[in-house]
Amino acid sequence: MSEFPETLYVSSSSITRCDEDWADIERDPRGVLLMWEPPKKNAQYIMGLDPTVGRTGWTRGTRQDGDTKIDNAAIEIFEVEGSREALWTKDPDTGARVLDIDPVTKKQRYLYRDVQVAEFAAPCDAVEIARIANVLGRIYSGREEDQCELIYESYPGPGMLTTQELIRLGYGNIWMWETFADGMSEPTRAMGWHSTPRSQQVLWYRARRHLLGRHAVLRSKFLLKEYAKAVVNLDKMRAQASYGSHDDRFQAANMCFWAGHRWSQDAERTDEQVSVSPPVLDFQRAAPTLDGEYHDSFQSWKESSIAGWD
Numbered sequence: 001m002s003e004f005p006e007t008l009y010v011s012s013s014s015i016t017r018c019d020e021d022w023a024d025i026e027r028d029p030r031g032v033l034l035m036w037e038p039p040k041k042n043a044q045y046i047m048g049l050d051p052t053v054g055r056t057g058w059t060r061g062t063r064q065d066g067d068t069k070i071d072n073a074a075i076e077i078f079e080v081e082g083s084r085e086a087l088w089t090k091d092p093d094t095g096a097r098v099l100d101i102d103p104v105t106k107k108q109r110y111l112y113r114d115v116q117v118a119e120f121a122a123p124c125d126a127v128e129i130a131r132i133a134n135v136l137g138r139i140y141s142g143r144e145e146d147q148c149e150l151i152y153e154s155y156p157g158p159g160m161l162t163t164q165e166l167i168r169l170g171y172g173n174i175w176m177w178e179t180f181a182d183g184m185s186e187p188t189r190a191m192g193w194h195s196t197p198r199s200q201q202v203l204w205y206r207a208r209r210h211l212l213g214r215h216a217v218l219r220s221k222f223l224l225k226e227y228a229k230a231v232v233n234l235d236k237m238r239a240q241a242s243y244g245s246h247d248d249r250f251q252a253a254n255m256c257f258w259a260g261h262r263w264s265q266d267a268e269r270t271d272e273q274v275s276v277s278p279p280v281l282d283f284q285r286a287a288p289t290l291d292g293e294y295h296d297s298f299q300s301w302k303e304s305s306i307a308g309w310d
Contacts, residue, residue: 005219006035009060010120012131015139029222030072031060031122033136036219037079037115043142044080045117046260048252049073049133049152051126051162058124072121073129074248076223077140077148080260082115083217114210114260115217121249126158130165137171144173151175151259153251154192163191175259193255197238204238206263207254216257223249 007018007025010033018025018032025032039045052071087100087109100109118140120132137147150166150173153159166174177190193199210216211227218224226249232238257263 006038008033008035010132010135012128013135015135026221028063028068029121030063030068031058031124032120034119034220035117037117039117039140039142040079041142043082044260045140045142045144045148046078046080046114046256047133047137047140047148047150048076048078048254048256048259049129049150049162050248050251050255051129051152051157051159052123052248053158054123054125054129056125056128058122058128060122067123070123072123072246072248073126074121074252075119075129075133075136076116076249076252076256077118077136078114078216078253078256078260079117079142080114081112082117083113085111085113087111111214113215113217114257116219116223116253119220119223119249121222126161127165130162130171131169133162134166134169134171137173147171147173149173149175149259151255152192153195153255154190155194157195159192166191193258200238203254203258207257210257210261216253218253220249223253226250 004022007020007022008015009018009031015033020032050073052073054073055067055070058067088097089100090096091098101107102109118136120136122129124132133150133152134147137150140148142148150171152162152174154163154177174191175193177188177192177194179186179188193203218227226247230247230250
């Protein structure tokens, strides 16, 4: 991988090479596709999209002073568990660093990590960002037939326009909203992520655990900057952008983690094996007999009972 990501312009129908200097892009990366890895045929990709009202017709060529304050529409693409890192431990006898072998399965333990492969952010409107997602989702289809799975914030806000445009473009691999009842998830016919105080709270809790567990490789300094500048809203119990900053990129990334790991259906992956120690007792064999231990124990209990027996 090169020192800087591949930089490209992306339109509603194609992508072309960007010839701008990296220093200029680093100062303002909006409207440039950052690509750290080209698509791989057999990889599993997930694309997260956070749409916004934006400014219709915005391009890098029409930038104006002060328009950096406009919320970005952001796209993040991750390869799900694209990295596998062997876990190590210390030998209890010698203190030497050795591979961590599970004592039950006798297999090597690994840390699986989602790998960021591409990013796009710009203050374009909810329809225009859908067209860009359509191009990128088809490029990063991976093991899917035509498009990688897309999760995006469809409600409330301008996401309704994104939904309409995705349907018009024939983008079919869309994550569907689910409801929860008695700890079980129920599928619905609604497309995309529904943003509510509760859903945002749970999304942040899960994403936070994912990041603290080192289960994601973040390559974008712009995404890292958003995470670093995020503040916790104690009333809503979730992270959000600090004053003058943005949170569009990390919202898109968090949704990637959620859909990529089916957290509404499955528990998160752990690196620990479940084993039984000590062994389960055979309660039939351990139970006292009626004419021996049980009789003595019962008689002793009777004699010590506060209530007494007639």
